Amino acid sequence: MDNISRKVLIADDEPDILEILKYNLAGQGYEVVTAKDGDEALDKAKRTQPDLIILDVMMPKKTGVEVCQILRMQPAFKDTLIIFLTAVNDDGSQIKGLETGADDYIAKPISPKVFLSRVNALFRRLNKTEVKTLQLENLTIDPERFMVQVDEKDIILAKKEFELLYLLAQRPGRVFLRNEILNQVWGNEVIVGDRTIDVHIRKIRQKLGIDCVTTVKGVGYKFQL
Amino acid sequence: MDNISRKVLIADDEPDILEILKYNLAGQGYEVVTAKDGDEALDKAKRTQPDLIILDVMMPKKTGVEVCQILRMQPAFKDTLIIFLTAVNDDGSQIKGLETGADDYIAKPISPKVFLSRVNALFRRLNKTEVKTLQLENLTIDPERFMVQVDEKDIILAKKEFELLYLLAQRPGRVFLRNEILNQVWGNEVIVGDRTIDVHIRKIRQKLGIDCVTTVKGVGYKFQL
DNA sequence: ACGGATATTAAGTTATCATTAACTCTGGGT
DNA sequence: ACCCAGAGTTAATGATAACTTAATATCCGT
Numbered sequence: 001m002d003n004i005s006r007k008v009l010i011a012d013d014e015p016d017i018l019e020i021l022k023y024n025l026a027g028q029g030y031e032v033v034t035a036k037d038g039d040e041a042l043d044k045a046k047r048t049q050p051d052l053i054i055l056d057v058m059m060p061k062k063t064g065v066e067v068c069q070i071l072r073m074q075p076a077f078k079d080t081l082i083i084f085l086t087a088v089n090d091d092g093s094q095i096k097g098l099e100t101g102a103d104d105y106i107a108k109p110i111s112p113k114v115f116l117s118r119v120n121a122l123f124r125r126l127n128k129t130e131v132k133t134l135q136l137e138n139l140t141i142d143p144e145r146f147m148v149q150v151d152e153k154d155i156i157l158a159k160k161e162f163e164l165l166y167l168l169a170q171r172p173g174r175v176f177l178r179n180e181i182l183n184q185v186w187g188n189e190v191i192v193g194d195r196t197i198d199v200h201i202r203k204i205r206q207k208l209g210i211d212c213v214t215t216v217k218g219v220g221y222k223f224q225l
Numbered sequence: 226m227d228n229i230s231r232k233v234l235i236a237d238d239e240p241d242i243l244e245i246l247k248y249n250l251a252g253q254g255y256e257v258v259t260a261k262d263g264d265e266a267l268d269k270a271k272r273t274q275p276d277l278i279i280l281d282v283m284m285p286k287k288t289g290v291e292v293c294q295i296l297r298m299q300p301a302f303k304d305t306l307i308i309f310l311t312a313v314n315d316d317g318s319q320i321k322g323l324e325t326g327a328d329d330y331i332a333k334p335i336s337p338k339v340f341l342s343r344v345n346a347l348f349r350r351l352n353k354t355e356v357k358t359l360q361l362e363n364l365t366i367d368p369e370r371f372m373v374q375v376d377e378k379d380i381i382l383a384k385k386e387f388e389l390l391y392l393l394a395q396r397p398g399r400v401f402l403r404n405e406i407l408n409q410v411w412g413n414e415v416i417v418g419d420r421t422i423d424v425h426i427r428k429i430r431q432k433l434g435i436d437c438v439t440t441v442k443g444v445g446y447k448f449q450l
Numbered sequence: 451a452c453g454g455a456t457a458t459t460a461a462g463t464t465a466t467c468a469t470t471a472a473c474t475c476t477g478g479g480t
Numbered sequence: 481a482c483c484c485a486g487a488g489t490t491a492a493t494g495a496t497a498a499c500t501t502a503a504t505a506t507c508c509g510t
Contacts, residue, residue, distance in 0.1 A: 103336045107241075146400040146441050158498055159443040196500055198456060217455060217508070383487055421489055423467065442466060442497065 006123060007031045007048060011041035011064065012056035012085060017110070021054065024112045025119070038062025045071060045080075052081040052119065055102075068102055083118070085110065134169050137225055139212065141169050148208065155207055160185060164197075165204050168213060168223035177220040197221075231348060232256045232273060236266035236289070237281035237310060242335065246279065249337050250344065263287025270296060270305075277306040277347065280327075293327055306347050310335065359394050362450055364437065366394055373433070380432055385410065389422075390429050393438060393448035402445040422446075 008030045012018050015036070022032045033048050035041040038061040045053055045067075053071070055064030062070075064084055071077040084105035106118055133142040140149040143166060148155045157165065163185045168176060181197055182190075201213055201221060214224045233255045237243050240261075247257045258273050260266040263286040270278055270292075278296070280289030287295075289309050296302040309330040328347055331340060358367040365374040368391055373380045382390065388410045393401060401409075406422055426438055426446060439449045 103338050105337070144400065145398045145447065146444055147398070159441075160499070192499090193501065195456085195502080198458085199500075202457065202459095215456065385488070417488090418490060420467090420491075423469085424489075427468065427470095440467070 006052065007033065007050040008052045008054065008119070009033045009035065009041065009045055009048065009050040010054045011035040011038070011044075011059060011067070012054075013037060013059050014056075017056075017085075017108075020112060021110070021115065024116055028116060028120070030119075036060075038064070038067045041067050042070060045077070050080065052083065052123070053077075054083045054085060054119075056085045058087060081123075134166070136169060136172060136212075136223075139169075139208070139210070139225070141166055150208055150210060157204065157207060161200050161204050161207070164200050165208075165213075165223075168221060172223045172225070175216050175220050175222040181220065231277065232258065232275040233277045233279065233344075234258045234260065234266065234270055234273060234275040235279045236260040236263070236284060236292070237279075238262060238284050239281075242281070242310070242333075245335070245337065246340065249341055253341060253345070255344075261285075263289070263292045266292050267295060270302065274301070275305065277308065277344065278302075279308045279310060281310045308343070308347070359391070361394060361397065361437075361448075364394075364433070364435070364450070366391055375433055375435060382429065382432060386425050386429050386432070389425050390433075390438075390448075393446060397448045397450070400441050400445050400447045406445065 006029075008025050010018055010021050010025075010032065011034070012021075013036055018034050018036070022034060025032050033044050033050060035044050036059075038059045040061070041053070041055060041059070041064075042062070044050075055067055057064040059067075068082055068084070071080065071082070082102045084102050085108055086105050087108050104118060106115060133140060133144065138151045141162075142148070143162075146157075146162060148157055148162070148165065164181065167181065167184050176184075178194060178197060182192070186192060201215075205211065205213055210225075212223060212225050214222050216222060233250050235243055235246050235250075235257060236259070237246075238261055243259050243261070247259060250257050258269055258275060260269050261284075263284045265286070266278070266280060266284070266289075267287070269275075280292055282289040284292075293307050293309070296305065296307070306329075307327045309327045310333055311330050329343055331343055358365060358369065360366075363376045365372075366387075367373070368387075371382075371387060373382055373387070373390070389406065392406065392409050403419060403422055407415075407417070411417055426440075430436065430438055435450075437448060437450050439447050441447060
C-alpha cells in the first residue's frame with residue numbers, strides 16, 4: 001500500500017460519534033478533519049480537499065444528502081469518495097442518498113471494526129484506477145483504443161510508451177519515482193536498467209511533440225502540460 | 226435509456242446486501258427478484274427467466290460458482306448476464322468465476338455507485354450485442370445473412386472469420402485483447418494457440434481486400450478503416 | 451568546474467506478428 | 481464406407497517492430 005496520508009472529513013452532529021470515528025481513523029494513519037453540521041462540512045471540504053468525506057444524513061443546517069449533491073456538482077469533488085451514515089429505519093433517505101452519488105453508506109449504530117474495513121476497502125478500490133480515457137487540454141489518451149491524440153491528430157505509441165504515459169497522466173503534477181514507474185509499468189519481477197525509462201520518456205516526448213513530461217532530477221518524472 | 230423492464234435476480238445470504246442492491250436496482254427501474262441461497266437462486270432463475278443474475282460466491286446450499294455452472298449448461302441461460310459478488314481477498318475465486326462463464330464480478334464490500342454503473346454497463350453492452358447489420362462506409366456486415374459486402378460485392382467468410390470480424394467491427398477503433406477475442410469468439414472453455422487468431426485475421430484481410438484490421442503489437446487487434 | 455544525473459543516439463536483442471504449409475476434423479456426396 | 485472439400489488449428493520460418501542496453505553527450509546544482 002502507498003504511504004501517502006489520506007485525508008478524511010467527518011461530518012456528524014453527535015460529538016461522540018465524531019470522536020469515535022476520528023480516533024479509529026487516526027489510529028490507521030488517516031488525517032482527520034471534522035465538521036458538526038452541513039454548512040461546516042461544505043466549508044471544510046472545499047478548504048481541505050479530503051480524499052474521503054463521511055456525511056451523517058441527519059445534520060443541522062444542511063443534511064448529508066444536500067451536502068453531497070452540492071459537492072458532486074463541483075468538478076473538484078466529482079471523484080471524491082463519499083460515505084453516508086444513516087439511521088437504521090431511514091430507508092427513504094438511504095435510497096435518495098445513493099442516487100446522489102455516494103460511494104457507500106454505513107448504517108448506525110456503527111461498529112468501528114466494520115467501519116474501518118469499509119473505509120479501507122474504498123481506498124483500496126480507489127487505487128485500482130479504472131480504464132478510462134483521459135482528456136487534458138489538447139491531449140487525449142484513450143486506453144480503449146490504445147491511442148493518443150494531440151490536437152485531433154492521431155499518434156501511435158508502442159505498448160510500453162503508452163502505459164508509461166497513461167500512468168503519469170492519471171495524476172498530472174504528481175511526481176512518480178523511477179521505482180514506482182518500474183513497478184507499475186514493468187512489474188516487480190522484471191528488472192531493467194534505469195536508462196530504459198529515459199529512452200521511453202524520450203520517445204513519448206518526441207512522438208507527442210508537446211512538452212508534457214517533466215523531469216524532476218534525482219526523483220522521477222511527472223506529467224505537466 | 227430504453228424503457229423495457231429488465232429483470233434481475235439477486236442471490237446472497239446476507240439480507241442487508243440483498244436489500245441494498247434491491248433498492249438500488251429498483252430505483253433504476255429494474256424489476257428485482259431475490260434469493261437467499263444457491264438452490265433458491267436456481268429455482269427462481271428457472272421460473273422468472275431474469276435478464277441478469279447476480280450471485281454471491283459464498284452462499285449456503287450451492288455456491289455462486291456452482292449455480293453459474295449449472296445455469297450455463299442450460300441453453301436458456303446461455304446468454305443470460307451473470308455477475309459474481311466476491312469477498313475482498315478472494316482473487317482465486319474471482320478468476321475462477323470469470324472462467325466459469327460470468328460476465329463480470331464485483332468485489333465486496335460493494336459500492337452502490339460502482340455497482341449500478343457496472344450493471345448498467347453490462348446491459349449497455351448487451352444491447353450492442355444484438356444481432357444487427359453493421360454499415361461502415363463501403364463495408365457491410367450482416368449477421369442475419371452471415372454475409373459481408375465490400376463495395377456491393379459479396380464476400381463469403383467462414384464462421385470463425387465472420388465472428389471475429391463482427392466482434393471487432395462492433396466497436397470500431399477499440400482494441401480487443403487477444404484474450405478478449407478468445408473469450409468472445411471461441412468461448413472460455415476452448416483453448417487454442419495464439420497463432421490461430423493471426424491466421425483468421427490474415428484470412429479476413431485477404432478476403433476483404435481492404436485494410437480494416439489493425440494490429441496493436443503486444444496488445445491485440447482493432448477494427449479501423 | 452566538478453560530479454551526479456538525465457538526454458540522446460545507435461546498435462544489439464528479444465518478443466511478437468505475418469505468412470505459409472501441413473495436418474486434423476467434420477459433413478456431404480457417391 | 482470411402483473420398484473430398486472446406487473449416488479450423490498448429491507448427492515452422494521469416495520479418496519487423498518493440499524493447500533494452502551501452503556508450504557518449506549534455507544538463508544542472510553545488
